[in-house]
Amino acid sequence: MRVFKQTHAPGTSPGTLPERPRPIEPTVVHLVRYGLDGIEEGDLPADVAPPPTRASVTNWLDVQGHNVEQIAELGNQLDIHKLVLEDVVNVGQRPKIEDYDDSIFIVLDHFAMDDDSILAKEQVSIVIQRGSVLSARERQSGLFDPVLQRLRLGKGRIRGGGAGYLAYALMDTVVDHLFPVLDRVGDLLEELEESILEEPTKDDRAMLHHLKRDLLVLRKSVWPLRDMLRNLMLSESSLMGDETRTYLRDVADHAALALDIIETYREMVSSLNDLYLSSISNRMNEVMKVLTIIATIFIPLSFVVGLYGMNFDSQASPWNMPELGWYWGYPAVLLVMLLMVSGLLYYFRRRRWI
Amino acid sequence: MRVFKQTHAPGTSPGTLPERPRPIEPTVVHLVRYGLDGIEEGDLPADVAPPPTRASVTNWLDVQGHNVEQIAELGNQLDIHKLVLEDVVNVGQRPKIEDYDDSIFIVLDHFAMDDDSILAKEQVSIVIQRGSVLSARERQSGLFDPVLQRLRLGKGRIRGGGAGYLAYALMDTVVDHLFPVLDRVGDLLEELEESILEEPTKDDRAMLHHLKRDLLVLRKSVWPLRDMLRNLMLSESSLMGDETRTYLRDVADHAALALDIIETYREMVSSLNDLYLSSISNRMNEVMKVLTIIATIFIPLSFVVGLYGMNFDSQASPWNMPELGWYWGYPAVLLVMLLMVSGLLYYFRRRRWI
Amino acid sequence: MRVFKQTHAPGTSPGTLPERPRPIEPTVVHLVRYGLDGIEEGDLPADVAPPPTRASVTNWLDVQGHNVEQIAELGNQLDIHKLVLEDVVNVGQRPKIEDYDDSIFIVLDHFAMDDDSILAKEQVSIVIQRGSVLSARERQSGLFDPVLQRLRLGKGRIRGGGAGYLAYALMDTVVDHLFPVLDRVGDLLEELEESILEEPTKDDRAMLHHLKRDLLVLRKSVWPLRDMLRNLMLSESSLMGDETRTYLRDVADHAALALDIIETYREMVSSLNDLYLSSISNRMNEVMKVLTIIATIFIPLSFVVGLYGMNFDSQASPWNMPELGWYWGYPAVLLVMLLMVSGLLYYFRRRRWI
Amino acid sequence: MRVFKQTHAPGTSPGTLPERPRPIEPTVVHLVRYGLDGIEEGDLPADVAPPPTRASVTNWLDVQGHNVEQIAELGNQLDIHKLVLEDVVNVGQRPKIEDYDDSIFIVLDHFAMDDDSILAKEQVSIVIQRGSVLSARERQSGLFDPVLQRLRLGKGRIRGGGAGYLAYALMDTVVDHLFPVLDRVGDLLEELEESILEEPTKDDRAMLHHLKRDLLVLRKSVWPLRDMLRNLMLSESSLMGDETRTYLRDVADHAALALDIIETYREMVSSLNDLYLSSISNRMNEVMKVLTIIATIFIPLSFVVGLYGMNFDSQASPWNMPELGWYWGYPAVLLVMLLMVSGLLYYFRRRRWI
Amino acid sequence: MRVFKQTHAPGTSPGTLPERPRPIEPTVVHLVRYGLDGIEEGDLPADVAPPPTRASVTNWLDVQGHNVEQIAELGNQLDIHKLVLEDVVNVGQRPKIEDYDDSIFIVLDHFAMDDDSILAKEQVSIVIQRGSVLSARERQSGLFDPVLQRLRLGKGRIRGGGAGYLAYALMDTVVDHLFPVLDRVGDLLEELEESILEEPTKDDRAMLHHLKRDLLVLRKSVWPLRDMLRNLMLSESSLMGDETRTYLRDVADHAALALDIIETYREMVSSLNDLYLSSISNRMNEVMKVLTIIATIFIPLSFVVGLYGMNFDSQASPWNMPELGWYWGYPAVLLVMLLMVSGLLYYFRRRRWI
Secondary structure, eight states: SSSSSOSSSSOTTTTTOOSSSOSOOOEEEEEEESSSSSSSEEEOTOOOOOOBBBBBEEEEEEEOOOOOHHHHHHHHHHHHHHHHHHHSSSOOOOOOOOOOOSSEEEEEEEEEEEEEEOEEEEEEEEEEEEEEEEEHHHHHHHHHHHHHHHHTTOOOTTTTSSHHHHHHHHHHHHHHHHHHHHHEEEEEEHHHHHHHEEEEEEHHHHHHHHHHHHHHHEEEEEEHHHHHHHHHHOOTTTTTHHHHHHHHHHHHHHHHHHHHHHHHHHHHHHHHHHHHHHHHHHHHHHHHHHHHHHHHHHHHOOOHHHTTTTOTTTTTOOTSSSSGGTTHHHHHHHHHHHHHHHHHHHHHHHHOOO | OOOOOOOOTTOOOTTTTOHHHHHHHOOOOEEEEOOSOOOEEEEEEEESSOOOBBBBBEEEEEOOOOOOHHHHHHHHHHTTHHHHHHHHHHHOOEEEEEEEEEEEEEEEEEEOOOOOEEEEEEEEEEEETTEEEEEEEOOOOTHHHHHHHHHHHHTTGGSSSHHHHHHHHHHHHHHTTTHHHHHHHHHHHHHHHHHHHOOOHHHHHHHHHHHHHHHHHHHHHHHHHHHHHHHHOOOTTTTSHHHHHHHHHHHHHHHHHHHHHHHHHHHHHHHHHHHHHHHHHHHHHHHHHHHHHHHHHHHHHHHHHHTTTOOOOOTTOTTTTGGGGGGGHHHHHHHHHHHHHHHHHHHHHHTOOO | OSSSSOSSSSTTTTOOOOOSOOOSSSSSEEEEESSSSOEEEEEOOSSSSOOOTTTBBBEEEEEEEEHHHHHHHHHHHOOHHHHHHHHSOOOOOSSSSEOOSSSSEEEEEEEOOOOOEEEEEEEEEEETTTEEEEEEESSSSSHHOOOOOOOOHHHGGGGGGGHHHHHHHHHHHHHHHHHHHHHHHHHHHHHHHHHHHHHHHHHHHHHHHHHHHHHHHHHHHHHHHHHHHHHHOOOOOOSSSHHHHHHHHHHHHHHHHHHHHHHHHHHHHHHHHHHHHHHHHHHHHHHHHHHHHHHHHHHHHHHHHTTTOOOOTTTTTTOOOGGGGTTTHHHHHHHHHHHHHHHHHHHHHHTTTO | OOOOOOOOOOOOOOTOOSOOOOOOOOOEEEEEEOSOOEEEEEEOOOOOOOOOBBBTBBBEEEEOOHHHHHHHHHHHHTTTHHHHHHHHOOOOSSSEEEEESSEEEEEEEEEEEEEOOOOOEEEEEEEEOOOOEEESSSSSSTTHHHHHHHHHTOOOOGSSSHHHHHHHHHHHHHHHHHHHHHHHHHHHHHHHHHHHHHHHOOHHHHHHHHHHHHHHHHHHHHHHHHHHHHHHHHHTTTTSSHHHEEEEEEEHHHHOOOOOHHHHHHHHHHHHHHHHHHHHHHHHHHHHHHHHOOOHHHHHHHHHHHHHHHOOOTTTTTTGGGGGGGGTTHHHHHHHHHHHHHHHHHHHTTOOOO | OOOOOOOSSSSSSSSSSSSSSSOOOOOEEEEEEEEESEEEEEETTSSOOOOOTTTTBBEEEEEOOOOOOHHHHHHHHTTTHHHHHHHHSOOOOOOOEEOOOOEEEEEEEEEOOOTOOOHHHEEEEEEEEEEEEEEEEEOSSTTTTTHHHHHHOOOGGGGGSSHHHHHHHHHHHHHHHHHHHHHHHHHHHHHHHHHHHHOOOOOHHHHHHHHHHHHHHHHHHHHHHHHHHHHHHHHOOTTTTTHHHHHHHHHHHHHHHHHHHHHHHHHHHHHHHHHHHHHHHHHHHHHHHHHHHHHHHHHHHHEEEEEEOOOTTTTTTTSSOOGGGGGHHHHHHHHHHHHHHHHHHHHHHTTOOO
16 A cells, blocks of 8 residues: 655645546535434535535535545535645545634544455545534445434434534544454454464565555554544534533544554564564574485485595505405495494484484 | 454444344353441342442442343443443453543453463453442453452451442452463563573474563553553542552552563563574574585595596506506595595684584 | 764854855845735845845845855844854754744755655755745755745735745745655655565665665654644744744644654665565575475485495405396386485475475 | 562452561561660560650661561551551562651662672662661671661761661662672673674573673663652652752662663663674674585586596497597596686685685 | 773762772863953962952863862862762763752763774763852863863953853863764764675674664763753753853754764664675575575586496396497487586576576
8 A cells, every 4th residue: 555645746835726636436425414303315416505504403415536626616615724625635644633713624544454455545534514514535435324324213312413423423433444454454463373383485474564564554544543533532622512522532442442453463563573584594494404414414425435436446556445355345335334324313313403 | 362353343323232242151240238247149130130229338240241131231220321331341442441420430351371371361341330339251250259258258448448449459359360470471481591592492483472472462451551540549539438549559559560570571572582583593503514514524525536436548648547556546545535624624623613 | 865964173162154165056145025016036146235124025035055155144134143044054953943032043954856766955944034034045946936936926825924924835845845755755665665575686675775764864854843843833923923823734734744654664664674684584595495405306316326336346245236237227226216306306395395 | 580470369458468478597677776976786686676766866677588477567566557568578569669648668679790690689678767767678688788887987977867868878778789780791791792793602692681681670670760769859758858858869860870871781782682693694604605615616526527437338439438538638627627616716706705 | 982880889978989099190170260351371289279259250170180189179179069079070970960059060971083983981070150160071181172262362252151151162062072973973884884785794793883882872971961951951040141041052952963863873873784684694695596506507417427427237237327338328418418507597597596
């Protein structure tokens, strides 16, 4: 996963939206209007302004996709600050909270891991205004369907909780999505550990590296997320009700737990890396031992048989290789070599090499 | 030990208890009612509400096991917050304290290490209410038997200390269980050190890795535990009496000591890892030296004997291997080879290889 | 890139400017006078004093180059503190803000990376006075052209924002220049990762080292930059208007994001270093395996053929190498060697070496 | 040195003293009563209560040894809190200060290093009460003899300083004992560095590991010691006079200096570890080079001489090894081999292997 | 450089000066009396008391050398606290500031690096009293000559700045001496980097280790130095005038810059260490490849030529090595060997070993 991608040239005016946005699938704005009395929903066409807010009715505008002009238009209609719109569109921001007088701007990251264990990151922006919540994400997905479902069913506090509670529910959903990812990472770590303890492969090395990088990306996102949630909990903004704060503590707890797990996994990856390196060294030691044992046994033997392969002329002198003519010469050489092998094997055994 | 296991789908309503709980042994609720005057105890059937609290009498409900419905029912009867119940049932929380108006919710981890040095972790939840303590753990065990025994004997402050002191006694018991685990880890570290200093094995490598992981798990639990106990000590809740606070300082001290030992052990494991790696390198060096010495001595000798094994026709020319016909040819070659070996041995000795 | 270069002898009086400055290209002072009504600009000759400030007109003096005397003269004319001038001229300062009564002194670093991925650093000093901004950098460049362009066009808040907003715009431009550099570093990291995962080369090693050093230099600059911007945002100086502070939060956010990316990249480089080392070890393992397999197969075979190359006199004794005279002798030896090879290959296969 | 040893079963009542104490040499309680007017001293028998305190006379009870019952008895007579007594007897506490209303309880560690460089640790407990100091250590030793000597001589402030100053003198003595230990560690580090730079041995590896562990133990003790002394300096207890506080700053400075040296040594040990590892790698490189040079020179030569040792029947065909019958055949082969060796030596020289 | 050397026995009375001081060159006390009106200077004999201070005249006593008795005598005459004198004489203190009612005691370290790149450290103590500054260093040197020169010339603020400004000037001089040392370290790092990237040698390894140690020593001194200077800047002592504080910020900035450079260099050394290790591994890989290529090519060839060096009696059976009698036998064997070599070379080329 690429950590960062530059979006606009240095020196441009603040609040400048990117001119040539990335080509993306069409943007959908789903509008939900609900209160204790009922709920109505539908897609908001690109050129229609959202309906004005009313007491006891909450507007939820769920923007899916990145049509820059449409978002800019919507932002103007809702009277959202230029710098906020810039951050909504220029994805890749750190999770943060910005507390304006009449609105709260929140950025989070939604993570998902597919079947090939590739980590995907999506920026989710939430703008809370009185009686209205705007959520924006990079592409169309079913991310907020459970919240929509709870709104439709009208169970629990959700219909009566106002904009603050809805924002909490959205954030809770995003934070909860961390756990299936961490669960998957945990599985991968267990598989890796088993594989490395048994027999380290080249794939393990690449997998270790990818996990390290993914956990790094997760940590860089969850660390500010936790702080952001705590700040939101302590924020004195009237947009978050007192009851909602209790629930925010719960989601902040979840973020802290996720961070804890991430840190633990990071140390495990580091420990697995040590294990991998020592496994490789161990294997090299074994390979070297085999080579050394074979070479140490056979090189001296080869010398001996080479010795008696020399062609000194035994007729020219009684000192020239008389062994070749002895009666027991050959068996004696065989015996000597057998003793050499036995001695070396004993030596290796004593050093616990075999 | 698996660090984390996901428990429910993202986006569900807060306070949702898991629908399909893990199959576990039956849940037992042990009720103890005591005061300065006496003590009565017994198992509370699943469908019976706990008796109301009375001044000067403390109710202790000790829940062993994880029957979700039974715990939910009990929680309702005791008027415990939905989010608290969720944390009691969804084990794997971080040690923490949550200070509600009329109750304190505490989560700790109980650790044990069996004979195979496998670390086991169990979440212990404690809910303190006026005149009543609810303790919940994952399975039936004798963990709190010493406290029960002290209650039965009625010695010391325990019968007159109220709910706060009982909660302290339970926490103290859980924290004290850290030390036998650390003791065992210390033994394992000593064995490992001895083994690695003498001769590192493949098992040492795996054991090092497991200890590293276990200490990581312990640290991730004891770090928040220490903070939690300090917060509890400083908490202004009227549920903890002033005298109990002095004892809380003692148990917080114990947690700090445990954390200290864990950190020390973690650095020792890291040092042992270095030692292991350098031991392996040392061994490889030794193996390589043996190979090099043997090869360096015998390869040149083999060349010499190979040289005089060539079949040049000495009759075709007086320059063709006349050495083969010399009178002292064979002894001279033997002497030359002896000198070569001596020279190499001297060289190796000087470089301190042998 | 050299991290630090000493500029003057120890013990000299404070505020001493370097006597023999580095030879540099001529210094240009570009003067821009603007207000809501209009803008005029031109180069200020070396011996002419800048015009006095007026209400509703802002003077921007953009000094490009390092002619020490000229800068000293200009500093005197503008009544800038001796210690500030020393820091403007002795480049290599840490990013910092110094809050004087009637002026603010700011130091930042401008980074650029050329096509050969060589990181270049330039100190940018900004002195904010009432109605006047002095910016000084080490050499002539188009760094501030976008700001000049926006001033000329007069769009947005820039003409009416006063000295504080201009200083913000300059700082924003410098900070924004971090991102193309980080983008390039990200590209290099991706290339490196691919190369190392496939086949580590000697160049990768040098590149890793250079990236590590560059990121170190970046971090050492961006870390104090972020703090400096936060301090500036919180500063109570009347030179920065309230509206400008909102924009300062934005640029401080950018600096924090840059720092985040730098930290992430640093950990990635460290992870790539691990990957590199384990890749080398892996390759050495493979090389050793090839050597061991070849040697283990052929060294025993060589012994066997050497054995039957011995010249024992089979006529001197029936025990002297009777095999040589057997009818099936040669085929039998070939068969024995074939069996040896098969056995070894089977052994290697079982150990998963081949 | 074992870092930690468990002392009592989990779940026992707070303040429980260990039932089966470690068998130790007899406990001696040395009583010193002194004031500006004079001094009297003697051993206090086990069954005699210490004399009551008087204004202008300070009682110092110096307990050497660990007779649990005797200490418990003494504690009761002096009205010392149960939890304090537990910490006095259960040695292995972290250095700490506990500030009670009418007494201060201090725990420190006394370190010593014997001639075999084995680090020994002893817990020293000090209880300060009005007009009385109780010091307790694990065994009989001359640790506090210099203080006793100064009391007997009556020089300096010591006789008139009261209980607070005496406690300071005892702590100062214990802290000062850190420095001979650090001095010895410094000597060992210098020896190690020299040995590793010259030629790393297996003993160096073990010594490095032991030093790392000892410095870890020292750090874990001196870190809380420094904080404890600072807290004591800032404590508002009336038991420490204002003048004594100035001296406490001095001893706190010493503890900070010791911690500094320990941290420096720890980094040196880590640096020596790196040096050791790279030394081993260097040596392996050298060994491999020798092997490679020998093998690369002689293996091709052996092939050549083996080639002309083949027995092809030169009579069967003019193509079968006609070289064997050439007039200059043997000298030509010798020349070829000489050229091969020269070429290889040149190649090795160019690669700077020899 | 030895980090620490013990100076006195544990348990001695506070303020005890060392009895047998190290033998050193004679101590010189240089007295400078100056004010706005003039300056007089001269060496103060050992047995003469310094002249009393006067308004508008500042006394500077510059003690060079370590004659303990002379310093003790001087300290008594100047009414300096016993503990301060102890720290002046027992060099090896951490940089620190101690704020007494009527005086300020400052300790710094002066560093120098000679031509052999050996780092030398000298403690500089400064005692500021009303109208008087005492500076003490370990040996005679020209360290403070630039300050003396500025006093003699009387330029700038120095003659009228009083004791506080003089102390600042001395500290500034000592801090400025850090930069030539860091400059030299930077040169050495650049040389090392070049050498390691090209070809790592044994000297590089030792040099890396020494640099790591020197930077450690520097950091351990500059870290408290920076804090000390900040504390001094914030100190409310009337001995430091308000104008002097502005200059103190400058020197504190320099110390912070020095610390920054030191930290950067430390990370560079660590990065060079990684580079060194991977360079060694790379070289070993290359050596192993050469060995493997040679062995893999020639060992099979040697087997083939050995095969046809066997002496099976071709007359005893038509199956006994009939190849030896074939017409094209020898050329065929040569061809087979050529093919083997080609195949292996192709294999190595494909694996990119050659």
